[in-house]
Amino acid sequence: xxxxxxxxxxxxxxxxxxxxxxxxxxxxxxxxxxxxxxxxxxxxxxxxxxxxxxxxxxxxxxxxxxxxxxxxxxxxxxxxxxxxxxxxxxxxxxxxxxxxxxxxxxxxxxxxxxxxxxxxxxxxxxxxxxxxxxxxxxxxxxxxxxxxxxxxxxxxxxxxxxxxxxxxxxxxxxxxxxxxxxxxxxxxxxxxxxxxxxxxxxxxxxxxxxxxxxxxxxxxxxxxxxxxxxxxxxxxxxxxxxxxxxxxxxxxxxxxxxxxxxxxxxxxxxxxxxxxxxxxxxxxxxxxxxxxxxxxxxxxxxxxxxxxxxxxxxxxxxxxxxxxxxxxxxxxxxxxxxxxxxxxxxxxxxxxxxxxxxxxxxxxxxxxxxxxxxxxxxxxxxxxxxxxxxxxxxxxxxxxxxxxxxxxxxxxxxxxxxxxxxxxxxxxxxxxxxxxxxxxxxxxxxxxxxxxxxxxxxxxxxxxxxxxxxxxxxxxxxxxxxxxxxxxxxxxxxxxxxxxxxxxxxxxxxxxxxxxxxx
Amino acid sequence: xxxxxxxxxxxxxxxxxxxxxxxxxxxxxxxxxxxxxxxxxxxxxxxxxxxxxxxxxxxxxxxxxxxxxxxxxxxxxxxxxxxxxxxxxxxxxxxxxxxxxxxxxxxxxxxxxxxxxxxxxxxxxxxxxxxxxxxxxxxxxxxxxxxxxxxxxxx
Numbered sequence: 001x002x003x004x005x006x007x008x009x010x011x012x013x014x015x016x017x018x019x020x021x022x023x024x025x026x027x028x029x030x031x032x033x034x035x036x037x038x039x040x041x042x043x044x045x046x047x048x049x050x051x052x053x054x055x056x057x058x059x060x061x062x063x064x065x066x067x068x069x070x071x072x073x074x075x076x077x078x079x080x081x082x083x084x085x086x087x088x089x090x091x092x093x094x095x096x097x098x099x100x101x102x103x104x105x106x107x108x109x110x111x112x113x114x115x116x117x118x119x120x121x122x123x124x125x126x127x128x129x130x131x132x133x134x135x136x137x138x139x140x141x142x143x144x145x146x147x148x149x150x151x152x153x154x155x156x157x158x159x160x161x162x163x164x165x166x167x168x169x170x171x172x173x174x175x176x177x178x179x180x181x182x183x184x185x186x187x188x189x190x191x192x193x194x195x196x197x198x199x200x201x202x203x204x205x206x207x208x209x210x211x212x213x214x215x216x217x218x219x220x221x222x223x224x225x226x227x228x229x230x231x232x233x234x235x236x237x238x239x240x241x242x243x244x245x246x247x248x249x250x251x252x253x254x255x256x257x258x259x260x261x262x263x264x265x266x267x268x269x270x271x272x273x274x275x276x277x278x279x280x281x282x283x284x285x286x287x288x289x290x291x292x293x294x295x296x297x298x299x300x301x302x303x304x305x306x307x308x309x310x311x312x313x314x315x316x317x318x319x320x321x322x323x324x325x326x327x328x329x330x331x332x333x334x335x336x337x338x339x340x341x342x343x344x345x346x347x348x349x350x351x352x353x354x355x356x357x358x359x360x361x362x363x364x365x366x367x368x369x370x371x372x373x374x375x376x377x378x379x380x381x382x383x384x385x386x387x388x389x390x391x392x393x394x395x396x397x398x399x400x401x402x403x404x405x406x407x408x409x410x411x412x413x414x415x416x417x418x419x420x421x422x423x424x425x426x427x428x429x430x431x432x433x434x435x436x437x438x439x440x441x442x443x444x445x446x447x448x449x450x451x452x453x454x455x456x457x458x459x460x461x462x463x464x465x466x467x468x469x470x471x472x473x474x475x476x477x478x479x480x481x482x483x484x485x486x487x488x489x490x491x492x493x494x495x496x497x498x499x500x501x502x503x504x505x506x507x508x509x510x511x512x513x514x515x516x517x518x519x
Numbered sequence: 520x521x522x523x524x525x526x527x528x529x530x531x532x533x534x535x536x537x538x539x540x541x542x543x544x545x546x547x548x549x550x551x552x553x554x555x556x557x558x559x560x561x562x563x564x565x566x567x568x569x570x571x572x573x574x575x576x577x578x579x580x581x582x583x584x585x586x587x588x589x590x591x592x593x594x595x596x597x598x599x600x601x602x603x604x605x606x607x608x609x610x611x612x613x614x615x616x617x618x619x620x621x622x623x624x625x626x627x628x629x630x631x632x633x634x635x636x637x638x639x640x641x642x643x644x645x646x647x648x649x650x651x652x653x654x655x656x657x658x659x660x661x662x663x664x665x666x667x668x669x670x671x672x673x674x
Binding site for chain 1: 524525544545546548549550551552554561563565568569571572573577579580582583584585595629
């Protein structure tokens with residue numbers, strides 16, 4: 001009875017286990033012939049297996065396996081797609097292969113493994129991106145350095161060109177002035193063709209105009225290079241802004257007078273108002289804008305409006321010229337862009353420079369124009385007001401007279417010119433050709449001021465300044481150089497020079513600077 | 520088919536057997552078994568789950584293999600050098616069998632196999648194939664070469 005119960009229980013347990021595990025099986029002899037197989041193998045996608053057939057014809061994973069070797073294959077994808085676990089259990093007479101459903105394990109494993117692998121791939125991609133980023137960064141740094149070097153070379157080239165042009169222009173402009181002054185002393189009736197009048201060719205004026213134009217082109221090129229390499233520094237100082245606008249009006253009036261263009265200036269500024277501005281850059285912007293307006297207007301008027309609201313300076317330049325098309329309005333701010341009227345072209349840099357300078361001074365340049373209706377250019381600048389004593393700009397009030405100046409200049413033409421100009425104003429001048437001779441001269445004699453060129457043979461102006469410092473010589477030195485590069489000026493100031501004049505200079509510039517230094 | 524995870528073992532197999540390719544990555548669990556006929560030879564391809572940093576290849580799946588395809592990802596250098604380790608796992612379990620190497624993902628721009636690795640493969644006398652499961656480049660040729668080696672039992 002007990003045995004009967006045991007058999008029934010065992011059968012029940014087996015049935016439940018078979019069902020729960022979805023157990024399938026087959027048995028083969030050692031020549032891989034099927035001895036027995038469960039019917040439910042078809043649940044896993046296998047064909048019904050006939051006893052006596054070769055198992056390798058039915059079950060692919062059995063191909064190549066050994067019937068004597070015990071083997072567990074934890075997860076195998078069955079033909080039905082259901083993952084199965086396969087156990088090969090060899091005995092003396094046969095090999096029994098048990099197959100159970102492994103979906104649960106496979107699904108859990110799939111989930112974890114997929115995440116782990118994806119994470120690892122993500123880490124790999126991140127590392128790769130980091131390497132690429134580092135490489136890109138290095139490449140960018142290299143490119144940046146190359147660009148900086150190119151920019152430095154460009155600035156260096158432009159400043160070199162500027163220097164080379166300024167030196168002869170100093171002579172041309174200065175001597176032309178001298179010749180003009182001399183000739184004005186002579187009766188116009190004797191030399192009408194040279195001095196010129198309304199009916200005769202005015203050769204000297206043409207030379208002067210061309211020289212000044214050439215100088216402004218050189219200056220524009222240099223400024224563009226400096227703006228490009230961020231070398232322009234705005235130096236605000238207490239400025240009588242009314243004077244700046246009056247200067248511009250006076251400067252450009254002759255140009256407008258040569259055309260049928262009326263230059264009107266509505267300058268509504270308090271006469272004594274001092275505002276903290278970079279006067280030279282403001283002047284440069286105004287000359288560019290008003291100069292452009294006059295240049296491109298053949299008939300009609302150019303109006304310069306200036307007013308102060310609180311501490312904001314408003315400037316408007318309006319012309320009745322040909323106007324600018326919408327298409328060209330997008331291009332005019334580009335460097336070197338020239339309009340279609342090539343007869344009026346310059347370097348194509350004036351507006352670009354002006355716009356950048358206005359930005360550097362804290363403003364924004366606005367341009368409104370329409371073909372046939374003229375152009376309006378306006379900007380506003382912060383102009384904090386101050387109340388200071390006006391700086392000395394002449395020799396008035398300086399007790400030491402006559403002044404004794406030592407000029408160190410290697411260019412004979414310029415040295416002759418400066419000497420003539422100064423002597424004509426009653427100033428005593430000694431001249432030397434290099435820095436070493438200047439140092440020697442200062443050992444022997446006393447001077448009120450030294451005018452020192454920088455680029456000289458034997459000993460440069462910089463070396464001479466250093467030598468004078470070392471010797472404790474306190475004679476004020478004003479550098480007079482063809483270099484308008486800020487770095488050169490900064491170096492000279494660092495070496496103790498008291499003023500820096502950029503060639504070409506006229507006698508008023510020198511005297512003004514002397515006045516400031518000696519006061 | 521053995522190699523590290525995500526080197527393209529399943530993609531190469533599917534390209535060869537069913538001429539399909541999917542960009543989606545689905546990791547293989549255990550083994551997938553496919554069948555192909557190559558020049559009158561029935562080839563049973565066991566596409567074995569890839570090795571990863573936590574789990575080695577389950578060598579049980581290698582039992583009974585007549586030859587192996589060692590697969591690596593030419594754009595992941597570590598999977599290339601790992602082939603030598605994987606080869607050791609293979610030979611420890613089933614001895615030296617004919618083998619070919621699939622330098623997979625040859626379609627990717629960053630695919631790059633160093634001269635040192637080529638020299639190491641030469642040393643093993645493996646037939647090496649730059650493959651692209653995506654484009655199908657060299658996939659057929661590689662399996663045919665393996666079958667050829669199996670047929671002539673050149674080890």
